[in-house]
Structures are given as structure tokens and as C-alpha cells.
Amino acid sequence: MFKPFVRLHSKSKYEGNGLGLALCKRIVGWHNGTIEAVSRSSGAEFVICLPLEKTAKSI
Known part of the structure; x- marks a missing residue:
């Protein structure tokens, strides 16, 4: 569900x-x-x- 272009319902049902x-x-x-x-x-x-603060990984 978190992958691009994955749809759980048809486009005719939900835009x-x-x-x-x-x-x-x-x-x-x-x-x-x-x-x-x-x-x-x-x-x-x-x-x-x-996270509340920046970590070294995010810098």
C-alpha cells in the first residue's frame, strides 16, 4: 500500500x-x-x- 501506483480499489470507485x-x-x-x-x-x-530532535543520520 505504500508503494507507488498501488491501488486497493479501482479508479472508477475512488479517484x-x-x-x-x-x-x-x-x-x-x-x-x-x-x-x-x-x-x-x-x-x-x-x-x-x-523524532523530536534531529539525529546525526538526518544531518
């Missing part, structure tokens, strides 16, 4: 090109964070964790 979550993952990764999806009966929850 989009399949890049949104891939871009989110890349941006979160640039900040040394993590992103995960949690399935819920009412939909999905996306959890993003970012």
Missing part, C-alpha cells in the same frame, strides 16, 4: 493515481520517522511517528 501514501512514506522517512496503517471496521488509521 487518485496511487502516489499519495508512497509520498507520505518517503517524506516521513526523510525525517527518520515511521508510518503504519491500522485497519479499523470504520476505515483505516495511519500512525506517523517523528
